Amino acid sequence: MSNDQRYVESLRAALTGSLADQGALSSEAVVAAFRTVPRHLFVPDAPVEVAYADDVVLMKRDEAGVPISSVSQPSLVALMLEQTGVRRGHRVLEIGSGGYNAALLSELVGPEGEVTTIDIDPDVTERARATLDAAGYERVRVARTDGQFGYPESAPFDRIIVTVTAGDIAPAWVDQLADGGRIVVPLRLRGQTRSIGFDLERSPGSAGVLWSRSSVVCGFVSMQGAGAAHERLVEIEPDKVALQLDADQVLEAVLLPGVLRETPEVRWSRVLLGREESFCQLDLWLASVFPGYCVLTATRRAVKSRLVRPALRWGGSAVVRDATIGYLTSQPGPTKNAVEIGARAHGPDARRLAEELVAQVLRWDEERRGRPDPVFVVHPLGTPATDLPAGPHFTTRSRVITVLWD
Ligand SMILES: C[S@@+](CC[C@H](N)C(=O)[O-])C[C@H]1O[C@@H](n2cnc3c(N)ncnc32)[C@H](O)[C@@H]1O
Numbered sequence: 001m002s003n004d005q006r007y008v009e010s011l012r013a014a015l016t017g018s019l020a021d022q023g024a025l026s027s028e029a030v031v032a033a034f035r036t037v038p039r040h041l042f043v044p045d046a047p048v049e050v051a052y053a054d055d056v057v058l059m060k061r062d063e064a065g066v067p068i069s070s071v072s073q074p075s076l077v078a079l080m081l082e083q084t085g086v087r088r089g090h091r092v093l094e095i096g097s098g099g100y101n102a103a104l105l106s107e108l109v110g111p112e113g114e115v116t117t118i119d120i121d122p123d124v125t126e127r128a129r130a131t132l133d134a135a136g137y138e139r140v141r142v143a144r145t146d147g148q149f150g151y152p153e154s155a156p157f158d159r160i161i162v163t164v165t166a167g168d169i170a171p172a173w174v175d176q177l178a179d180g181g182r183i184v185v186p187l188r189l190r191g192q193t194r195s196i197g198f199d200l201e202r203s204p205g206s207a208g209v210l211w212s213r214s215s216v217v218c219g220f221v222s223m224q225g226a227g228a229a230h231e232r233l234v235e236i237e238p239d240k241v242a243l244q245l246d247a248d249q250v251l252e253a254v255l256l257p258g259v260l261r262e263t264p265e266v267r268w269s270r271v272l273l274g275r276e277e278s279f280c281q282l283d284l285w286l287a288s289v290f291p292g293y294c295v296l297t298a299t300r301r302a303v304k305s306r307l308v309r310p311a312l313r314w315g316g317s318a319v320v321r322d323a324t325i326g327y328l329t330s331q332p333g334p335t336k337n338a339v340e341i342g343a344r345a346h347g348p349d350a351r352r353l354a355e356e357l358v359a360q361v362l363r364w365d366e367e368r369r370g371r372p373d374p375v376f377v378v379h380p381l382g383t384p385a386t387d388l389p390a391g392p393h394f395t396t397r398s399r400v401i402t403v404l405w406d
Contacts, residue, residue: 008040011052015039015074018054024078029087033107034078041135042100043071059098060123067221069124071098072163076195076218081108083197083214084161084184089113093154093176095147096163096220097128103137105161116141116154120225148227150176157181165193165220167229167247168396169378174200174208183210186220189394189401190287191231191244191295191315192280193218196376210378217280229397233297236260236325240302243318244295248396251294255347256323260307265350267358268342271365272333279328281373282341283317285364286328286357288374288392288403292320296327309344319353326353328361368405375404 001009016034019025025034040051043059050057060069081104086092089112092105097119105115117140119125125144132140143151147162148170155176162173162185173183177200184197195218198210222230229247236243236255245251273279287293296318298308310316311330318327324347330339343357377389379400393402 008038008048008052011048012039015052015054019075019078022075024075024082026082029108030078030081030104033081033104034074036107037100037103038135039071039074039100042098042103042131044131059127060121068224069098069119069121070221071100072220076216077101077104079216079218080161080163080184080195081105083195083216084159085182085197086159090158091154091156091178092116092159092161093118093151093157094161094163095119095150095173097124097142098163099128099131099135099137101161101163102128102140102142103132103135106137106140111139114141114154115139116143116151116157118143118145118147118151120144120146146225146227147223148172148225152176160184162186163220164223166223166227168227169198169210169399170227171207171380171398174210177208182213186218188222188229188231188246189396190246190249190284190293192283192287193220194373198376198378207380210376212376212378215373215376217278227397237302237307239299241296241298241308243320244297244315246394246396249294251292251320254323255320255325259323259325259346262346262350264344264346265354266329266342266344267354268331268340269358269361269365271341271361272338273330273341275337275339279312279316281368282328282361282364284373284403285368285405286317286319286360287394288405289360290319290321290356294318294320311339311341319357321353322349323347324349324353326350326357328357377402377404 040048043051043057054075056073057071062068086108088110090109091114094117097117102117122144129142150172156178160183165186186193186195194215196212197214200208202208232245233242295315309329311328326345329342329344333340343354345354389402391402
């Protein structure tokens with residue numbers, strides 16, 4: 001073995017070790033796959049130190065400069081493979097190719113299994129084919145097609161792993177999943193994306209119900225093609241403050257222009273959050289209890305001028321009800337590492353909405369904080385309400401997703 005090869009192997013071993021130490025890698029099979037697959041061959045233009053850093057490698061942007069293709073961050077790849085639970089002999093479909101993850105999947109299924117990876121972008125499939133061949137993974141099938149429709153030619157699959165943010169669980173994915181199969185998908189719900197691992201339960205005559213077994217907050221490029229679900233931005237102060245809504249989300253309320261300029265009602269919760277602590281679970285809690293939930297984004301200028309004072313400027317919880325808007329705000333806590341969460345509301349029913357928001361922050365703090373994410377149960381859209389589990393739900397293009405907090 002040359003010195004260069006020894007150096008590359010040492011980088012790969014170091015990355016694998018650090019992913020195991022962080023807990024991103026846990027099962028023996030996935031650790032072995034990470035030790036084996038030469039990631040540098042899938043990002044041939046990057047220096048080897050970059051190839052073996054725990055970082056995403058961006059491969060392509062669209063004309064507006066938005067990233068549309070990448071080789072994913074190793075820690076996220078590891079977490080998702082652990083969620084997927086791929087075993088030897090499995091038939092696996094990967095939606096969104098890069099080559100690297102498909103090679104790891106190929107190691108996991110072994111010679112008895114089968115891996116198909118599909119991508120909508122011909123540049124990506126061409127690159128994936130070439131790099132998989134160069135690294136010795138000629139057995140992986142690569143196809144250019146819109147992942148929204150799965151890949152019926154190789155179905156059924158024991159596992160489907162989607163590596164691009166989806167706003168829905170496409171009907172084809174469920175149809176092409178074998179009985180007892182699992183799908184792992186980065187699903188965007190109310191402004192947040194979670195990689196959720198769902199197991200399929202199919203009873204005779206039913207299209208199948210998906211039950212989540214795990215979820216991890218994550219970020220991916222957005223899906224293109226027939227399943228593209230771009231978020232909508234509704235400006236409430238031109239060029240300064242906007243509300244972000246899921247593609248399928250309907251906001252029935254109508255805010256009056258200039259509502260943010262009305263005197264606010266502000267309430268504080270005494271709930272402290274570490275400056276580095278994530279708002280994700282609190283946001284999901286609020287999204288599931290308030291029908292008018294949306295995400296507020298503001299420019300630096302809007303915050304500086306004190307027009308809005310959101311806890312998170314680039315995307316914080318907000319609720320719109322009739323002509324009133326409320327959102328989470330924060331103020332310095334007793335120590336420099338903590339902030340206190342509160343609510344700020346404007347409009348005719350501001351006092352009540354600010355109080356309700358704070359009451360829900362307190363409920364989350366007492367009942368949910370520090371506990372695992374809820375279970376998500378997914379039924380086809382149109383399922384009679386009597387067949388759905390009790391609990392708050394979100395609707396997407398083809399699904400009703402019930403959130404079971406208990
Ligand atoms: C994050 S990259 C995939 C990373 C890859 N799995 C790896 O091994 O690192 C996401 C990919 O999804 C692809 N994509 C976007 N929309 C798609 C669609 N509708 N069907 C299939 N692929 C899609 C993009 O072209 C992009 O290459």
